[in-house]
Amino acid sequence: MIAKIYLRTMMLGFLMLLFLTSCSGGDSTAEPIEEGIVPTNLNLTVTIVGADANNPNGDGSGMIKCTASATNAVQYGFKVGNQEEQETVNGIFDYKFTTSGKNNQVVSVFAYSSTGNMISAFKTITVDVVNETGLVWADEFDTDGAVLNSNWFSEEVPPENGGWYNSEQQHYTARTENAYVSNGTLKIVAKKENYTAYNSTKNYTSARLNSKFAFTYGRIEVRAKLPGGGGTWPAIWTLGSNITTVGWPSCGEIDIMEHAGNNIGEVSSAIHTPSSFGNTINKGIIEIPDTTTEFHVYAVDWTTDKMDFYLDDTLFYTYNPATKNSDTWPFNQDQFILLNIAMGGNLGGAIDPNFTQDTMEIDYVRVYQ
Structure with a gap:
């Protein structure tokens, strides 16, 4: 009896399998499943x-x-x-x-x-x-040719019997050979040449540009590429507008950037006041090896109580005297901006005998308040 039931079950399963197989041979109406597409x-x-x-x-x-x-x-x-x-x-x-x-x-x-x-x-x-609401003065050096007379004054007259301070060896001129704008940048060019002016003959020429804009407090940014010739002394700095009445260092001096071609890659910033001037103790130094091959932004934030000095985004020196008076802080009055290359002198040092010319290239000067 058990054997008959088992046999019947097997036969029913076989017939069901045949039915399902025959039905699957027709067209299917089921939608295919879309595989994942990866971009x-x-x-x-x-x-x-x-x-x-x-x-x-x-x-x-x-x-x-x-x-x-x-x-x-x-x-x-x-x-x-x-x-x-x-x-x-x-x-x-x-x-x-x-x-x-x-x-x-x-x-x-x-x-x-x-x-x-x-x-x-x-x-x-x-x-x-550039936050235009904070930008109060700028020169983007967009117009080729001579430096804009409305923005800059070329200082030429040497103050010391035909010579400049610090034992410098150049004459400054107002010639386009020494300062001009091209391809979106200002070029200040120091050249080796005999040049006679003001009863003195020098072996080098350059340019010293003073801004006609003066201000009290703010941020100065100058994007520049520096010369590297031995003996070059490029500088980006400010002086008090009252220098003609109170003299130096009572007017105050802010050195945003100084560099010596004999020491490529060492950039310094300094403060000169009656309390410390010349070989001032108020100085910061930063090392950056590509100052002569790449542009960098040299900046100072000048507020009512301190100055922060930057190279690009790096803060490397702060001047913040504990006591602020006319000796330590003559910085509550207008200052103007100077751009120049000196040759030799106290910081420039020995001039390479093979020097012919070199250039400080400036992309822009901007003042924010």
């Missing part, structure tokens, strides 16, 4: 508006334009730093930085497929933002 070949381009060889971080507007493309992508998402992701279908995204100064950020893009799979890419960028 590939993601490319991200970030363009900084106004960027060129002289302004690698842009024109100060803070604008960037981003484009992305990827195979099998139907949507893109862009992020700047920790900002929220912004979605776009066409892979185009514009963004404006608003924080004044240099903005260092990561721009990320995410490419999504129709099945929700994603790949990503990123670029790190640096963008300059």
Whole structure:
């Protein structure tokens, strides 16, 4: 009896298998399951508006334009730093930085497929933002030719019987051979040549430019590439506008940048006041090896009680005397800006006998308040 039941069960199972097999041979109406699609070949381009060889971080507007493309992508998402992701279908995204100064950020893009799979890419960028509301004076050196007479005065007359202070060996001139603008930068050129002026003959010429703009308190930024010839002494600095009445050092002097071609890569900033001047104790030094091959921003933040000196974004010296009076702090009145290259002298040192000429190249001078 048990054997008969077992045999019947086996026969029913066999017939059911034949039925199912025969039914599966026809057309199926079930939808196929779509496999996951993964985007590939993601490319991200970030363009900084106004960027060129002289302004690698842009024109100060803070604008960037981003484009992305990827195979099998139907949507893109862009992020700047920790900002929220912004979605776009066409892979185009514009963004404006608003924080004044240099903005260092990561721009990320995410490419999504129709099945929700994603790949990503990123670029790190640096963008300059010039806050126009704080910019009170500037020279961007955009017009080729002679230096703008409305902005600068060429100081030529030597103060010491045909010579300059500090045992310097040059004559300053107002010639375009020694100072001119081209391709978006100011060139101050020190040259080896015999030049007679003011009853004195010198073996070198250069230029010394004084700004016609004077101010009290603010931030000065100068983007420059320095000369490296032995004996060159480039400087970016300020003097008190009252120098003709109170003299030096009572007028105060702020050395934003000084450099010696005999010691390439050592940049100094200094303060000269009645309390300490000449070989002043109030000095800061920073080492940066590419001062003569790359542009850097030399800056000072001058407030009512201190001065902070920067090379690019690095703070390397602060002048903040505990007691502020006419001896230590003659910096409550207007100062004007000076740009020059001296030759030899106390800081420039021995002049290379093979020296012919060298240049300080300045991209811009800006004052913020």
